[in-house]
Amino acid sequence: MSSEAHAHAEETLALREQFDTAEQQKDASTLGMWIFLITEIMFFGGMFAAYTIYRSAYPTVFAVASSSLNVTIGAINTCVLLLSSFTMVMAVRAGQMGKRNMIIIFLILTLIFGCIFLGVKAYEWNEKYVEHHMPGQAAFHLEGTPLQGPAKIFFSLYFAMTGLHALHMVVGVGILLTLIVQTRAKKFSAEYFTPIDISGLYWHFVDVIWIFLFPLLYLIDRHLPK
Amino acid sequence: MTTAVLQERTHYLNNGYGLKSWLLTKDHKRIAVLYFITISIFFALGGVFASLIRLELVTPAGDLVSSETYNKLFTMHGVIMVFFFLIPSVPATMGNFFLPMMIGARDLAFPKINLLSWYLLIAGGGFAIFAMMAGGVDTGWTFYTPYSTTYSNTYVIATALGIFIAGFSSILTGLNFIVTVHRMRAPGMTWFKMPLFVWANYATGVIQVLGTPVIAVTLVLVFCERVFHIGIFDPALGGDPVLFQHLFWFYSHPAVYIMVLPAMGVISELVSTFSRKPIFGYPFVAFSSVAIAVIGFLVWGHHLFVSGQSLYAGLVFSFLSYFVAIPSAIKVFNWTATLYKGSISYATPMLYAFGFIGLFTIGGLTGLFVAALGIDVHVTDTYFVIAHFHYVMVGGTVMAYLGGVHYWWPKMTGRMYPEGWAKLSALFIFVGFNLTFFPQFILGYLGMPRRYHAYPPEFQVLHVASTAGATVLAVGYILPAIYLAWSLRYGPVAGSNPWGATGLEWATPSPPPTHNFDRIPVVTHEAYDYTAVPQEVEVV
Ligand SMILES: [Cu+2]
Numbered sequence: 001m002s003s004e005a006h007a008h009a010e011e012t013l014a015l016r017e018q019f020d021t022a023e024q025q026k027d028a029s030t031l032g033m034w035i036f037l038i039t040e041i042m043f044f045g046g047m048f049a050a051y052t053i054y055r056s057a058y059p060t061v062f063a064v065a066s067s068s069l070n071v072t073i074g075a076i077n078t079c080v081l082l083l084s085s086f087t088m089v090m091a092v093r094a095g096q097m098g099k100r101n102m103i104i105i106f107l108i109l110t111l112i113f114g115c116i117f118l119g120v121k122a123y124e125w126n127e128k129y130v131e132h133h134m135p136g137q138a139a140f141h142l143e144g145t146p147l148q149g150p151a152k153i154f155f156s157l158y159f160a161m162t163g164l165h166a167l168h169m170v171v172g173v174g175i176l177l178t179l180i181v182q183t184r185a186k187k188f189s190a191e192y193f194t195p196i197d198i199s200g201l202y203w204h205f206v207d208v209i210w211i212f213l214f215p216l217l218y219l220i221d222r223h224l225p226k
Numbered sequence: 227m228t229t230a231v232l233q234e235r236t237h238y239l240n241n242g243y244g245l246k247s248w249l250l251t252k253d254h255k256r257i258a259v260l261y262f263i264t265i266s267i268f269f270a271l272g273g274v275f276a277s278l279i280r281l282e283l284v285t286p287a288g289d290l291v292s293s294e295t296y297n298k299l300f301t302m303h304g305v306i307m308v309f310f311f312l313i314p315s316v317p318a319t320m321g322n323f324f325l326p327m328m329i330g331a332r333d334l335a336f337p338k339i340n341l342l343s344w345y346l347l348i349a350g351g352g353f354a355i356f357a358m359m360a361g362g363v364d365t366g367w368t369f370y371t372p373y374s375t376t377y378s379n380t381y382v383i384a385t386a387l388g389i390f391i392a393g394f395s396s397i398l399t400g401l402n403f404i405v406t407v408h409r410m411r412a413p414g415m416t417w418f419k420m421p422l423f424v425w426a427n428y429a430t431g432v433i434q435v436l437g438t439p440v441i442a443v444t445l446v447l448v449f450c451e452r453v454f455h456i457g458i459f460d461p462a463l464g465g466d467p468v469l470f471q472h473l474f475w476f477y478s479h480p481a482v483y484i485m486v487l488p489a490m491g492v493i494s495e496l497v498s499t500f501s502r503k504p505i506f507g508y509p510f511v512a513f514s515s516v517a518i519a520v521i522g523f524l525v526w527g528h529h530l531f532v533s534g535q536s537l538y539a540g541l542v543f544s545f546l547s548y549f550v551a552i553p554s555a556i557k558v559f560n561w562t563a564t565l566y567k568g569s570i571s572y573a574t575p576m577l578y579a580f581g582f583i584g585l586f587t588i589g590g591l592t593g594l595f596v597a598a599l600g601i602d603v604h605v606t607d608t609y610f611v612i613a614h615f616h617y618v619m620v621g622g623t624v625m626a627y628l629g630g631v632h633y634w635w636p637k638m639t640g641r642m643y644p645e646g647w648a649k650l651s652a653l654f655i656f657v658g659f660n661l662t663f664f665p666q667f668i669l670g671y672l673g674m675p676r677r678y679h680a681y682p683p684e685f686q687v688l689h690v691a692s693t694a695g696a697t698v699l700a701v702g703y704i705l706p707a708i709y710l711a712w713s714l715r716y717g718p719v720a721g722s723n724p725w726g727a728t729g730l731e732w733a734t735p736s737p738p739p740t741h742n743f744d745r746i747p748v749v750t751h752e753a754y755d756y757t758a759v760p761q762e763v764e765v766v
Binding site: 016017018019020024027028031032035036038039040042043044045046047049050053054057058135136147149150152153155156157159160164 | 331332333334335336337339397401402404405408409410435436437438439440442443444446447450454455456457458462463464465466469473741746
């Protein structure tokens with residue numbers, strides 16, 4: 001690596017001392033995030049495995065339990081999340097072009113959509129609590145099936161999976177807030193916006209998880225004969 | 227005169243003093259030292275529990291401790307040794323220190339994340355130690371449900387949380403290694419010029435990244451089942467406790483390779499250096515690490531032969547377990563072939579390497595015994611299994627760990643250890659280890675079950691032999707703690723390459739400067755090319 005390029009890179013961004021070039025640094029960060037996301041897939045994978053096994057063991061109970069979830073609200077929330085992914089893409093695009101104001105606007109929009117999603121999710125959880133569909137409740141009861149045990153398993157999975165997903169959303173919200181502060185402090189430029197880029201990867205990943213969760217939890221009964 | 231030489235030059239140890247310069251360091255070498263101190267403490271703690279277990283088993287009656295206490299002792303021994311010593315052992319210390327140096331990098335790709343991973347281990351260890359001081363945990367290190375979720379009245383939650391947090395330490399180490407190997411290699415350092423230690427740690431990183439999250443989520447579910455009374459594994463609801471076992475072993479079998487693959491990497495370095503020959507069949511040894519990482523994920527069902535798993539699943543898992551032995555055997559054969567016509571020196575690290583090869587072979591072959599359905603039904607949950615995995619974990623990993631510590635000690639500290647004492651303690655460890663664990667094969671075959679604190683008097687002779695061996699082993703472990711500490715001050719100055727080894731880490735002065743290389747090296751030679759041994763670096 002020529003020392004000239006090294007010096008140039010140091011002017012424009014914080015090139016950390018273990019790297020030779022800005023490109024190497026960006027590649028390393030991006031690869032690191034992808035590997036982290038693979039870890040996340042395995043993390044959620046354990047729950048998806050449990051879901052698969054219990055759904056094939058108790059197909060009808062799962063269908064009945066699934067139909068007690070509010071599909072309309074779930075669908076609206078899915079749209080909200082997809083919108084947030086769109087605004088996140090726009091934030092990354094603004095980062096590429098080095099337009100700080102646009103970055104901030106789109107990050108705030110993403111933040112708002114993310115918070116709407118979490119608010120709606122909290123409303124849904126509360127609804128489940130009121131309807132006595134929470135597995136820890138002594139008064140737990142699900143209409144339409146004699147098998148209350150497997151029904152509890154469905155809702156255990158529902159709360160564990162949506163809860164873990166929501167936790168990732170909360171982390172995402174924290175990341176967005178940090179990025180907004182950093183953008184305001186002029187940390188990013190067209191040459192250096194790696195944190196926005198890899199945070200985008202994380203945000204989309206969390207969205208994709210929901211894209212799987214929504215049909216698996218809300219839409220099971222759709223293809224069963226009525 | 228010797229102290230003067232070491233202090234004139236700035237190196238990673240004297241570049242900043244005081245607690246803060248250590249606790250906030252981003253230098254991979256200092257973080258490795260932090261890990262080294264931490265896991266040494268955990269090893270001692272796990273050893274204390276083991277000693278109490280062996281003391282209890284001297285007499286057939288359960289007289290030293292109550293059965294409840296005994297349950298806690300073997301649980302805490304397992305938890306500490308597996309999650310807080312063996313998993314971090316080689317990668318977090320020697321991997322951290324030497325992987326970047328071996329590929330000619332100034333540091334790992336993510337130094338802050340590296341420091342974070344040490345703090346995660348400390349935090350996880352804090353929870354585990356809190357659980358132990360508050361009253362302990364008695365589920366066995368395997369946390370089988372529904373005992374762990376419903377019936378145990380001990381500190382399962384704190385312990386599970388501790389392991390969960392320590393798991394992220396392991397994931398981040400693996401992630402850091404993978405990215406570093408992909409992106410930070412020096413010019414000319416192609417994949418097939420990397421030392422085999424790097425290959426081994428890379429393959430380990432793959433397992434850490436893919437396997438650890440699965441046990442993390444499993445422990446989350448156990449945690450939620452205890453705290454929020456959800457029911458995923460609860461048979462009362464129609465849940466399946468065997469599902470827990472599947473998820474647990476999906477990680478915990480590959481975890482064996484997290485513990486032993488880096489150890490094999492150490493052995494490759496030792497065998498080559500001390501026979502002054504390149505490793506025979508380098509590409510096969512390199513790829514066998516990757517093969518172990520991949521196939522290792524397909525064999526977990528051999529832990530469930532008697533858990534109500536279907537016979538066909540048992541057959542497939544049995545076959546695959548035999549299959550995964552092949553890449554391990556490739557390594558052993560290639561090390562042996564490397565020795566052939568080599569100019570072998572019997573320095574302490576090489577003694578440990580020989581110990582590893584012999585003991586790991588016994589551990590591996592008895593692994594084939596228990597991977598066979600018929601034999602496993604007979605020896606499940608007996609001391610045969612205990613002896614088998616201690617031959618792999620202690621006879622394998624700990625031997626390689628100590629071999630590596632002696633091999634790289636001069637590089638890490640700038641000083642040699644006392645060779646005579648080191649050889650003596652290696653002998654103690656080898657003899658003590660075999661005396662401890664070989665009788666356990668016989669005990670298990672005769673039907674002595676694991677996890678019992680009382681036993682029929684017929685077994686006493688073998689148990690006493692085992693405890694006697696454990697005493698010798700303990701002496702063997704205490705000796706290095708003393709003479710290594712002594713050598714920090716009084717050991718002879720080592721020079722940059724006391725073994726005449728080939729890795730790039732030996733092309734730096736001892737101890738290395740903070741950024742490892744003044745000028746990033748350009749690699750032109752193959753790995754283990756003894757015509758190109760790094761010259762003594764001028765240490766001024
Ligand atoms: Cu196994």
